[in-house]
Amino acid sequence: MANFINFFYAAILSGTPLLFGTTGEILCEKAGGLNLGVEGMMWIGAFAGFYTAWKTESVFLAFLVAFASAALGALLYAFLTITLKTNQNVTGLTLTTFGIGISTVLGFAMTENAGGNPQISSEFMSKLAPIEIPFLSSIPYIGKMFLNYNPFVYIAIVIAIVIALIFKFSKTGLAIRAIGENPSAADAAGINVTLHKYLCTIIGGGICGIGGAYMSIITLNGTWQSGGGVVGGYGWIAVALVIFASWSSAKAIIGSFIFGAFTCLQYYIGQFSFLPAFIREMPVSIYQMLPFLLTTIVLIISSVNSKKISSEPHSLGLNYFREDR
Amino acid sequence: MKALRKILAIVMALALVFSLAACSGNSNDDETTTAAPVGTTPIAKDAIKVGVLHITSIKDTSGYTFAHHQGIVAMKNALGLRDDQVIEKDEIPDSDAPAVKAALDELVNAGCNIIFGTSFNYMDPMDEYAKKYPDVIFSHGTGYKSNDVNFNNYFGRIYQARYLSGIAAGMKAKEINNPNLGYVAAMDVTNSEVTGGINAFALGVQSVYPEAVVKVSVTGSWADEKAEATASKALVDAGCGVLAQHCDSSVPQTTAADNKIFGCGYNSDMTAQAPTAHICAPIWHWDVYYTTAVKEVIDGKWTPTNYFGGLNEGFIDVSPINEAVAAKGTKEAVEAAKAKIMSGELVVFAKGMTKADGTVVDHDLTDAEITGEINYYIKGVELLK
Known part of the structure; x- marks a missing residue:
């Protein structure tokens, strides 16, 4: 049982950056913008957040700067696709390339400057330690499984829930959904299409950036690694997770943690003695394949299941020309 | 007058293309007409060129490539080579054979006498290039392939x-x-x-x-x-x-x-x-091998034997x-x-x-x-x- 709890705990931690990325992308896609720059924005957030944490030692500033820098990247995307009407796929991919490139280069500059891998102080890191809630955290099993995480795990879940609630219950949420489905109808109804699209893209990008900072600061123990594996593909998994979660940030919570579980399954499954030996001893590559296999299966199911109304925003990936009615 | 200018431009451009093609043809011919076994003719110290392939960045501050780069720098200082005599190509992913070959092409064309490859999967492209350019010495770290002409392997205990x-x-x-x-x-x-x-x-x-x-x-x-x-x-x-x-x-x-x-x-x-x-x-002192190998090439005493150094050679340590x-x-x-x-x-x-x-x-x-x-x-x- 202890093994399973450790596994559950590790799965939640691995899933958290995915949840930030997925929530951010859902916000953007709901307004019709297919931003493939998630990986790039996470990288920007990873570097900016780390640098600020290293220099200022303020948790609030670190994540604020991560949010703002990634939001700036998203603003670039928004300006190009919404105002200049460039192709969304190409622009998103460019943002990814740009984000990875600039963060890697600046990361090297930072490393050179520090004369070694920069490390955030342990006082800073202790502020991000798992929160011990008196009595509750020490409840057997439940305490460790649900009530003993670092603050950003809870923040990720809260953001996802708040965004789900906005879409479900608020007028703004309705307006954004309308834009995503049919921007000209929304425009005719008096909704400011451009403003809403801009805001969704920028705030969504900022949320992705927090996910990146989570990885560089928390996942990698506060040491900048110049090997290039800081975000390493999580942004792409987040893009796929949006489909998995069928554009609902509430479902994204479950989806992210399932994917998180798959990424750390290989390290824990060997200890699950209740499983038959051949499953415990399968080659590592099988486990590394699982998240992607799962994505493929989800894509197949969602494309075969054509009777149900698709939850994909109808105008996703299409630019809105006001004069083009 | 304008038409004439255009024709002239085209002719000159074509001439340039052909002369380039001719150049590359020539250099290939040169490379396949040697007599003495490679590595046995001494090369002047200020004429030798050394090429290196790294898997990650030479700006790393710890880890594998860092250790190799330190070794190369130490070799350069020990032998007193100039900066332009050592060409390091970094961030060459070893799973990307075309990228590895492009980097090898670049090093061969720059006139490198010996090329070190530090990562396991550089092995097959280096094997292929060793056959293609018998005049250049290829030296591969980790891995297990080599030949008895111009391709050796180096690793340590x-x-x-x-x-x-x-x-x-x-x-x-x-x-x-x-x-x-x-x-x-x-x-x-x-x-x-x-x-x-x-x-x-x-x-x-x-x-x-x-x-x-x-x-x-x-x-x-x-x-x-x-x-x-x-x-x-x-x-x-x-x-x-x-x-x-x-x-x-x-x-x-x-x-x-x-x-x-x-x-x-x-x-x-x-x-x-x-x-x-x-x-x-456990750490490596790659410079021990790099210095020995390049020194051998300079002295014309290089032989295609594999290197497997340990504590005794000072090649590895804690x-x-x-x-x-x-x-x-x-x-x-x-x-x-x-x-x-x-x-x-x-x-x-x-x-x-x-x-x-x-x-x-x-x-x-x-x-x-x-x-x-x-x-x-x-x-x-x-x-x-």
């Missing part, structure tokens, strides 16, 4: 240093009274380099703490920091008190520090990254023991074992070693077996997955 770090780790484990040690491994049991390293480490551990168990967690990648973080955490969860590693980054050591346990790094001294956890690391962390007497124990290995009194993979399945090895392992055929864990090593 890093397992000797792993044995020594095992002693340091075992003494710490004994001191904290926790027989579980963890090992973050890049590749699974089928990779002889990694598996041999794990076995050597475990033998070192068992020499001071016989009942200790080394738990192995495999990431499946040489450099994936996130996977290394998860694997290290899983080992902590499994109750390990000391973490060793065969992967490029210092993440296992920082994870050990975070969880208030201890560890032994790899490739470079990781005490800087994890001062409260890191004991010592980083200084971090006294603030290590168990009492670690330094003395490591030094004593080091002297025994160097004198030949102590053989790491000796006769009588018991495999995990209970069978006993009936001879001291040969170099060929060490580099290519260790595909089993020894007794006391368990896969955590």
Whole structure:
């Protein structure tokens, strides 16, 4: 049982950056913008957040700067696709390339400057330690499984829930959904299409950036690694997770943690003695394949299941020309 | 007048193209008409050119490429070569054969006399290019291919240093009274380099703490920091008190520090990254080989023989023991074992070693077996997955 709890705990931690990325992308896609720059924005957030944490030692500033820098990247995307009407796929991919490139280069500059891998102080890191809630955290099993995480795990879940609630219950949420489905109808109804699209893209990008900072600061123990594996593909998994979660940030919570579980399954499954030996001893590559296999299966199911109304925003990936009615 | 100008421009452009084609044709011809075996004609010291392929950036500040780059720089200084005589191509992914070949082309065209490739999968493209350019010396680190003309292999007895770090780790484990040690491994049991390293480490551990168990967690990648973080955490969860590693980054050591346990790094001294956890690391002195090889080429004494240096050559070593962390007497124990290995009194993979399945090895392992055929864990090593 202890093994399973450790596994559950590790799965939640691995899933958290995915949840930030997925929530951010859902916000953007709901307004019709297919931003493939998630990986790039996470990288920007990873570097900016780390640098600020290293220099200022303020948790609030670190994540604020991560949010703002990634939001700036998203603003670039928004300006190009919404105002200049460039192709969304190409622009998103460019943002990814740009984000990875600039963060890697600046990361090297930072490393050179520090004369070694920069490390955030342990006082800073202790502020991000798992929160011990008196009595509750020490409840057997439940305490460790649900009530003993670092603050950003809870923040990720809260953001996802708040965004789900906005879409479900608020007028703004309705307006954004309308834009995503049919921007000209929304425009005719008096909704400011451009403003809403801009805001969704920028705030969504900022949320992705927090996910990146989570990885560089928390996942990698506060040491900048110049090997290039800081975000390493999580942004792409987040893009796929949006489909998995069928554009609902509430479902994204479950989806992210399932994917998180798959990424750390290989390290824990060997200890699950209740499983038959051949499953415990399968080659590592099988486990590394699982998240992607799962994505493929989800894509197949969602494309075969054509009777149900698709939850994909109808105008996703299409630019809105006001004069083009 | 305008038309004439246009025609002139086209003619000149064509002339340029043809002259380029002619040039490249010529240079190819030159390269296939040598008589003396490559490496036997002395080359003036200020004329020699050295090429290097690295897998990650030479700006890294720890780890594998960092260690190689340090070796190249030390070689350059020792032999007094100018900056423009050493061309280092970095961030060449070894799984991307076209990129490797493009980089090799660039180095050959720049006139390099000897080209070092530092990563395992450069092996096949280098093998191919060695045949294509018999005038250039190709020298490949790790791997197992070579030819008897212009392609050799270099690697080292890093397992000797792993044995020594095992002693340091075992003494710490004994001191904290926790027989579980963890090992973050890049590749699974089928990779002889990694598996041999794990076995050597475990033998070192068992020499001071016989009942200790080394738990192995495999990431499946040489450099994936996130996977290394998860694997290290899983080992902590499994109750390990000391973490060793065969992967490029210092993440296992920082994870050990975070969880208030201890560890032994790899490739470079990781005490800087994890001062409260890191004991010592098996390290390479690549400059020993690079200096020897380039010197041989300059002197015209290079031969296509493979290099397999160890403690005796000063090619490998353990980083200084971090006294603030290590168990009492670690330094003395490591030094004593080091002297025994160097004198030949102590053989790491000796006769009588018991495999995990209970069978006993009936001879001291040969170099060929060490580099290519260790595909089993020894007794006391368990896969955590």
